[in-house]
Amino acid sequence: MQQEYTRTNRRAPGQKGRGFLSTLLLIVVTLVVVLLLGVGGYVAFLMAKLPKVDRLADYKPPIVSQVYGDDGTLVGEFYLERRLVVPVNKMPRKLIQAFVAAEDASFYSHRGIDYFGIIRAAFKNIISMRKKEGASTITQQVTKTMLLTPEKKLSRKIKEAILAKRMEEKLTKDEILYLYLNQIYLGAGSYGVEAAAETYFGKHVEQLNLAEMAILAGLPKAPNAYSPIKHLERAKERQAYVLDRMVAEGFVTQAEADYARKSPLTILPGRRVMNDRVAYFLEQMRIYLEEKYGEDQLYKGGLKIYTTMNATMQGAAYEAVRSGLKAVDKRQGFRGAVKYLQQAEIEQFCDKVEEGIDSAALKVGETYPGVVTAVDPAKGTATVRVGERYGLLDRKGMAWAGKLNLVNSYGKPEKAAKTLGLGAVVDLQVLVPDQNNQGAVFALDQVPEVQGALVSIDPRTGGVKAMIGGYDFRKSQFNRAVQAKRNAGSAFKPIIYAAALEKGFTAATVIDDSPVEYPAGLGKTWSPKNYDNTYRGPVTMREALTHSINVVSVKILEKIGVDHAVEFAKRLGFSSKIEPNLSLALGAASVSPLELTSAYTAFANKGVHLPPYYIVKVVDSEGRVLEEYHPPAPPAPVVPPASDAEQVVTLTDKPAPVKPAEPLPSAGSMQVARSERATSPEVAYLITNLMESVVQSGTGHRAAAIKRPVAGKTGTTNEMKDAWFVGYVPQLVTGVWVGFDNQARSLGAGGSGGQAAAPIWTDYMLKAVAGLPVQGFDAPETVSVVRVNPKSGKLSRGVDGASEAFIRGTEPSVYEGD
Structure with missing residues (x-):
């Protein structure tokens, strides 16, 4: 029985292996099922959190907002992602x-x-x-x-x-x-x-x-x-x-x-797109647009913004300011290399420079950072590298910096401003590009520390045609054209003189240019000085303004009253606080370039002041007009004031008063509701006529280079801290300011308004007015011209007489010698 039991319970060969495989298969299947269930659950979990695809059917990608100039030229853009949407069928x-x-x-x-x-x-x-x-x-x-x-x-x-x-x-x-x-x-x-x-x-x-x-x-x-x-x-x-x-x-x-x-x-x-050239102008608009329409609408909404900017003028302004500031800066001397590199640092530096170059070849006239890699003291030349490119810096290209000592070693030399050595990082202007791997030719350059601003306005509409607020927007977003408040110097004198014309003064009014003292409190006195420290005796208003005589300006202001001058300035659009004291005659008021330039537009526009504006129209992506500006019609002319003022004025004379117009909205407002008459057409013409003499034979003579009728005035503050020139033709008023952001720093030699600001103005205006017809300043019918003695202001019968303009009824009645 025992033997039989053993035989019946013994497993067949292979039975044990099949059982193991079955078990293994069961385990694998179970794991696969669990894995599939896990994957399925994970996928289900992911699917529950997936975004809806349906919304893509109505999806509108963020679209760039585009800015156009006055001729329809694309001049700028606002965007987070630069995208211009176009349908598939196009x-x-x-x-x-x-x-x-x-x-x-x-x-x-x-x-x-x-x-x-x-x-x-x-x-x-x-x-x-x-x-x-x-x-x-x-x-x-x-x-x-x-x-x-x-x-x-x-x-x-x-x-x-x-x-x-x-x-x-x-x-x-x-x-x-x-x-x-x-x-x-x-x-x-x-x-x-x-x-x-x-x-x-x-x-x-x-x-x-x-x-x-x-x-x-x-x-x-x-x-x-x-x-x-x-x-x-x-x-x-x-x-x-x-x-x-x-x-x-x-x-x-x-x-x-x-x-x-x-x-x-x-x-x-x-x-x-003009990029850096329009940066300050665009920033001025961006502040307004972002506040009014919000960030999403401005940067993603595809707005079409039509502006007053003229692309040609804006480009000319950019070039004129940059080249003019470089000229002023170079007169101050070479400051030395930006820094010095060791030989092992050059490759990394050049790689970073190369990343910032957006063209296959360097652009003629552009300035790039470069490094000196070799020098030849005998020839006075240096080999320089800009990114991946090599070029030559010769004697001529370094001439403005004086005689530089070239050192064939690395490390900052003791006399850095007089020495150039290996590893020196300098600014290089391209004279000849690096074509066909022949190497470029450079000139030593220098990024100016001095700053400047330019504003150009159409006086007939108030439209700002060009605006530059500094040398480089990427380094400083502070818009000096609008935000800087600087003493106007003698550029403020035409406001004083125009206010005097309202009070009965004429171009032939004689004022004594002699020393004078005024009480200054605490037992002290103030004695205004002329720029050249000379005194001419009796001079006419024309001669006084032509040569910017300080003492005469102060005496005129004292005569007409400071309050009248301040009120007149407000009519011209000044919103900055103007202190009512006699130093105002010397330009002590701190104003922005935009304010001062805008004030002059009233003189060019026959007495009508239109506050400056930038935006003509804003249209959304659907073509709906969100806002639109139409310059207001000029106000009706006023009857010129009658005057019984004598032609030789002393400090006891009292000319007839003129009723002022209502104050205007502040300069720089984006929206303009109405135009206002700041002064009469006769006063506007006479002050313009006086400022034509400033250009023809006075401190603004450089502006005569545009070879058309032009009026203007220079301005230089104490110790040459600010340089101004504001000038105009009938179709365009332009103001230029030059100075350091540090208001205590002097421009030094060559830093007067005529030397620092007027050349920038001239360089710009030569290009800006090239397409405009030559026009003169039309005299109103109520202005007459007679011959007077330019020294005494009396009528002249002889050859020494000169033609002079007067509001009819204010002409002198006494002949010279009578």
């Missing part, structure tokens, strides 16, 4: 095909995910042992950029795949392309094909040819590496790849591709 079909061929050849056949593409990419990546090819479809790229974050996680890839499938169910292929081609980043700060077409080629997207389309389609893979601005050869290699893919997909023929490959490319070195 995009050339071949442009779409170029992107499809390069990025997702099966776009029109897959439903969001290209499974074959995933397998193909995985195989190639395994073979090459690195990630050589991606497999994301255009739809997946849209989900990643618009619905997800760019993080590299498995969860994101799962979300991306799910959303891509959903997107294909909700949107048409053209709707997906609309999102993709308007959303994608294509380098150089451009988002979407329209912005990129403008950036690289200066064209609208529908104007592109096949060669240009292929360049754009090659950018998504690596926008910076394939940038046609900086890496044209690489861009053309990528272009060839795109064209080959288009041929393979049947989008173009081989002949079309070959023709496009050989077609010349005209690449713009950046967008057709």
Whole structure:
């Protein structure tokens, strides 16, 4: 029995192995089920938190707001992402095909995910042992950029795949392309094909040819590496790849591709926007627009902002201020190298410089930071490096800095301002570009420490045509044209003289230029001094203003009354506080360049002052006008004041008073409701006529270089801390200020208004008025001209007489010698 029992319970061969396999299989199946349940649960968890695809159907990408000049020229932009949205039906079909061929050849056949593409990419990546090819479809790229974050996680890839499938169910292929081609980043700060077409080629997207389309389609893979601005050869290699893919997909023929490959490319070195040239003007508007419409509307809403700016004038203003400030700064001498590098530091420094250069070749006239890499003391020359480029700095290019000692060693020398050694970092202006690897030729330059401002206004409308608020907006956003308050110096004298004309003074009124003292309190006295410390005795108002005689200005102000002068200044638009004291005659009032320039517009505009404005119209992305400004019609003329003032005025004379006009809105207001008459047409003409003499034979003689009728006045404050020139033709009033932000610092030799500010004004106006007809200043019918003795102001019968203008009825009645 025992033997029998043993035989019946013994297992058959292989039975034990099969049981183990069954158990193992059961465990594996269980694990797979658990894993699938876990994955399914995880996917379900992810799906519950996925963003809605439906909202993409109504999605409106953030659009750049564009700023236009007075002739429709694009002059600036406001944006977070530079994007110009264009519908798919405006995009050339071949442009779409170029992107499809390069990025997702099966776009029109897959439903969001290209499974074959995933397998193909995985195989190639395994073979090459690195990630050589991606497999994301255009739809997946849209989900990643618009619905997800760019993080590299498995969860994101799962979300991306799910959303891509959903997107294909909700949107048409053209709707997906609309999102993709308007959303994608294509380098150089451009988002979407329209912005990129403008950036690289200066064209609208529908104007592109096949060669240009292929360049754009090659950018998504690596926008910076394939940038046609900086890496044209690489861009053309990528272009060839795109064209080959288009041929393979049947989008173009081989002949079309070959023709496009050989077609010349005209690449713009950046967008057709004035950038730094308009920075201060744009900032002035940005403050107003952001406050009124909010950040989202301004930076994402696609506003069209039409301004008073004239692009040509703005560009001329930028160049004139920069070159003028450099000239003033160089008169102060060479300050030495910016810093000194050791030899091991040069490569890293040059790499950083290269990153900031946005063109294949250096631009003539532009200034770049460079480093001295070699010197030849015998020849007086230095080899310099700017980024990746080398060039020559010769004796002529360093002449303005005086005789520099060239040292063939590294490290900062003892006399840094007189020495240039190896490793010296200096500013270099390009004289000859680095073409064909022949090397550039440079001139030693220097970033000015002195600052300046320029404002140019159309007196007939109040529209600001150009505004520069400093040397470099990137280094200082402080807008000196609007925000700086500086003593006006003698540039304020025309306000005093015009106020005197209202009180019955004439151009022939004689005032004694002799020393005078005024009580200053605490037993002290104040004695105004003339600039040249000489006194001329009796002089006419014309001679006094022509030569900017200080003592005469003070005596005139004392005669007409300080309160009247302050009230008159307010009528001209001054909003800054003006202290009512006699030092006002010497320009002690602290005013902005905008205020002072705006005040002069009343003289150019026959007595009517229009507060300055910048914005003509604002239109939203739907074409709705949000605001619009129309310059007001000029007020009706007034009857000129009758005057019985004598022609020789002493401090006891009392001219007839004139009723003032109402005060005006403050200068700089963005919105203007009405125009106001600041003074009579006769007074405006007479003060203009007086300031013509300042240009013809006085301190403003440099302005005569524009060779047309011009009136203006220089201004120089004590110790040459501020230099001014404000001048005008009938169609344009321009003011220039030069000085240091540190108000205690002097401009030094050559820092007067005539030497520092007037040359900038002249340089600008030569270009600004080039397209304007030559016009004179028309005298009102109520102004008469008689011959007077220029010394005594009396009527003249002899050849020594000069023509002088008077308001009719105020002409002198006594002849010289009677």
